[in-house]
Amino acid sequence: MATITPLFAPEQGTISANKEAASASLESLLAIRFFEEAVDGLFARGLMHGTMHLSIGQEAVATGVCAALRKTDYITSTHRGHSHCIAKGADLTRMMAELLAKQTGYCRGRGGSMHIADVETGNLGANGIVAGGIPIAAGAALAQKMQGRDNVVVSFFGDGATNEGAFHEALNLAAVWDLPVVFVCENNKYGMSFSTTKSMKVEKISERAAAYGLPGVTVDGNDVDAVFEVAKEAVERARVGGGPTLIECLTYRHKGHSKSDKNLYRTKEEIEFWKTKDPVGIFETRVIESGQLTAEEVEQLTQKVRDAVRLAIQEATQAPDSDPAELLSSVFRQVS
Amino acid sequence: MATITPLFAPEQGTISANKEAASASLESLLAIRFFEEAVDGLFARGLMHGTMHLSIGQEAVATGVCAALRKTDYITSTHRGHSHCIAKGADLTRMMAELLAKQTGYCRGRGGSMHIADVETGNLGANGIVAGGIPIAAGAALAQKMQGRDNVVVSFFGDGATNEGAFHEALNLAAVWDLPVVFVCENNKYGMSFSTTKSMKVEKISERAAAYGLPGVTVDGNDVDAVFEVAKEAVERARVGGGPTLIECLTYRHKGHSKSDKNLYRTKEEIEFWKTKDPVGIFETRVIESGQLTAEEVEQLTQKVRDAVRLAIQEATQAPDSDPAELLSSVFRQVS
Amino acid sequence: MTERIITYAEAIREAIGQAMEADESVFMLGEDIGVYGGAFGVSGDLYHRFGEERVRDTPISELGIVGAAVGAALVGMKPIVEIQFSDFTAQAMDQIVNQAAKIHFMLGGELSVPMVLRAPSGSGTGAAAQHSQSLESWFAHVPGLKVVLPSSPADAKGLLLSALDDPNPVIVLEHKLLYKTSGHVPEEMYRTPIGVSNVVRNGTDLTIVATGVMVSRSVEAAEQLASAGIEACVIDVRTLSPLDMDPINASIAETGRLMLVQEAPKHVGFMAEVAARVSEGPAIYSLTEPVLRLCGMDVPIPYAPQLEKSVVPQLDDIVEGAKNLVRGV
């Protein structure tokens, strides 16, 4: 087990104004960053296979949103899902084991990066299908409502996903049924290589909420506090029966779309510009400047997270490879 | 052949203020009405099979929109497609022959009511799939643009269709590609039995246009002049490269959804109310009151259209049944 | 025991009603299943009995509603989705195939999707090519889905109740022409097992394997054949996935002749699998004649009644096919 401190949501005020919350959120940001840097390295060294979609640069979205959630709340995630998974509290070892195709991985090596789910923390699964998780989130929210529970479901997806029919149908269903679901669009400006300036004609993706009679809001997705604030409002509204919200988080991925991306569709300048808006750096500076955490504490935290990731790699590497023997009997849940 | 006078679009002013246009539009309204009443009767007498979706009460939409089109412009239509087909200028005999499963029908008896197409008048086909024709319309419009033609494509669909993913994807594509297509939603308040008040949370379906950066407009769909006016503006904009528009026409179907409808989901009062807003009656009254047509001329026209429909039934009934022999060789267009 | 005769549609409704009474987590969603009672009248009065929450009318959004069912199933509900015509599963294929079918396996086994998807299937109502398809072969080819085609009122109830017990996604394709047919259906909540083929009629001259509406048509044909001195064994496979070949192989061993009858187009259809299984095993040595597949023609379903009939096997085709097979012509 290699885990980080669970996210802590302050009752009042911003995350960075609360020591405990700031510390937990920074851990989350760093865990996502270091986990993915490690993965990137393993991949480069040929130790990992398949493909990988990294959210380096987008860590504040998952962190800010998940800070507004309870452990019993649910999320649905995407092909770019490590951040959501970690922010919701997953075990880094089991994640790493999955990427390394081990029997101890979250999917026993059957799913890989694009399919990690974690029942324990309410992660209903990453999804290799763009927009595939959005109707599923609506359905999980419907279940909460019918079961009389007050859990909320968050559905993460990208800008490109909002051009899929699944987005449209799911938002409409959630709207007409007043479901406790929050739709979080991580607008990183590109669906693979295709810019949002070409893939849609709206200025803000949050404008699409109006087509379903829903509130829509756009927020700086590189600012944990800002994300947390709008997420908290939306989650609270959803929890008390106020229905869904569409939140657009403006952010950017530093790395290529996947392992085969040559970055031909965007400029170096653009990438460099966004690196100056690094969500991890911004948050670190803020919590140090506001005096919630000392530079030393940040340093300790950094070390702690580095150790956790290192431990995850170590434990995962030593785990047994996933087992072909049980495949046929795993297609169906066996009738008990 | 049983045809009606092609729709005539006045360069300036409303349809009802132009004698020739008023007369042609009234013919169209009546042809749709009488054709469908005839079909209803044939069905009741067991002379027609399958199912049928009648647009009695909605005649002004197809008539007003098609008046704004050229013969070379295209339409895509729906399961409730007789009105579009007739307004675009189809031969009533071949339509009737199709419904009667004759070899001389538009589809040689292979398609029936839900699949009538007419290459001659640019009708790319009714469609049994709700929203199925919308992406097809976008594609036909894309072709016009790529071929350097200035034809416009109109896609007709219902209120219920706007909840399908196909609607969303097609409008977005048409928007980002600035296609010469006009999306015409016939909002008759129900998708089968499901009220728009329950199937969506927007006041007006035209509000959905904003999600694609498109202009949207709502109009009285029982008023030929009003429909024509907004259609003309949208078609002209599309023709000169100004991109798509979403037009919502508020209307009502007097008959059940299809042949098996028991009307349990709406009140007698509502139906009666809408019958007082009958588009055919309204237009007749208007053109007589404005002095464009005399009551006598209207009567003559009525008789002319009745005769045309009667002729269509007669000719269609006498036509040979569709031929099973050639089915297998008709699946593919034979390579020449 | 006295016969309790109800229709296929009533049997399905009874199963759903009983399941909803017995288990709070069971609910229905679909287009026009509420006050309208369903396009084919299957849900009927369930809306009035269980209310709009549990008999849930949806907007026209097949992908969305199947996705919603998947999501609800993941967290403890047992949704029954009705797709108004099985043709519209095309809209929802991603959620059916890429999500529902794969989640249990792909996500490592902790989650599962106990969902039932019901849809009216087949031709014969003059609804033409987009409302008349038999798409069971698609679903049967997808690992992770169970596929059920009830051919009688009793099986419609029993198989649906089994499907609702199953912790996996089950596709139930109901034939439109069967909805109004009647038969004996016990009142209690009995189960018809998934994965067990049903010998509907015994016979030693040839083996007829059929699905859906072709089962009763084959039985009728068998009766005509009997008066011509030919005794046909008729087997209803009932569940296409998993497929139970045992009674088929056993019957072939006796008859030496195999006729496969399905409504779906022949090419790469389900019955090809039955023929292939026979060709792969010792049963091939029992055959005294080549296999005869009597299937839908490889054409879209046409509208005209005489055309529509001409493209799927009719009673006479089955009788004639069987005679030819037995007489070796």
Added chain:
Amino acid sequence: MTERIITYAEAIREAIGQAMEADESVFMLGEDIGVYGGAFGVSGDLYHRFGEERVRDTPISELGIVGAAVGAALVGMKPIVEIQFSDFTAQAMDQIVNQAAKIHFMLGGELSVPMVLRAPSGSGTGAAAQHSQSLESWFAHVPGLKVVLPSSPADAKGLLLSALDDPNPVIVLEHKLLYKTSGHVPEEMYRTPIGVSNVVRNGTDLTIVATGVMVSRSVEAAEQLASAGIEACVIDVRTLSPLDMDPINASIAETGRLMLVQEAPKHVGFMAEVAARVSEGPAIYSLTEPVLRLCGMDVPIPYAPQLEKSVVPQLDDIVEGAKNLVRGV
């Protein structure tokens, strides 16, 4: 003639480029086919050669773009749609199956849909269950679609050019593992006919019928078998619809043994059709052994490399299967 060695991906690109030069109405649309050059690099520089109008990047909207292709095809264009992974045809099934496949027939024959839909298919890249399927059996079962699986660079070009000549919708499933494989490809615009199976290798001991990536794997197996004294005839069916059985039947008449190799899951998969056709005709009498189907396991494709390999036929499996078949074990 000197060999002109290019890759499968290059051959496809060459065919598209030549077709676009020859015919103004040909254009491409798909996700990331523009400056990115396609997820598998197939479109490459076509965007720079033909511009963004004719090599048209689309939003992520599979249903919409296939629908747009259908509409464009109806009025005189010849679209080539690229679906980024064939798994995402699930999103577009309505437009593929309910529209493109049926329009010519259902609308009476005046309209047709001359459209080509290309998609990378198959497993072997560690992309797991939603990015690795082999869905050709779905399409082959749909009347109105032609279905093509090129197994070599030369066929990739020749079949694609035939598909572009065809006035009907043609589904071309390209195997991901083949994109980087090379072979001789003539430069001119030649056509490989749709509907003609290809005897890749002659042999008199057994007949191996294969598709896609399994063709070269079977040829490799045949070479190993040859050194063990077993001569296998390898037939690549190339086009699943329409299916040409002639060379298969002819070969069985010689060999008496039939092995069917496909990557797709076995149950109700394409090779069942081949077995069924054999079982239906006189060819069944030529068989001296039961048919052997070597197919993908009926499981979703797993991520782990050793798991992924274990669920689809590998070289050794083919060699071993053939040996067992020939030795009658």
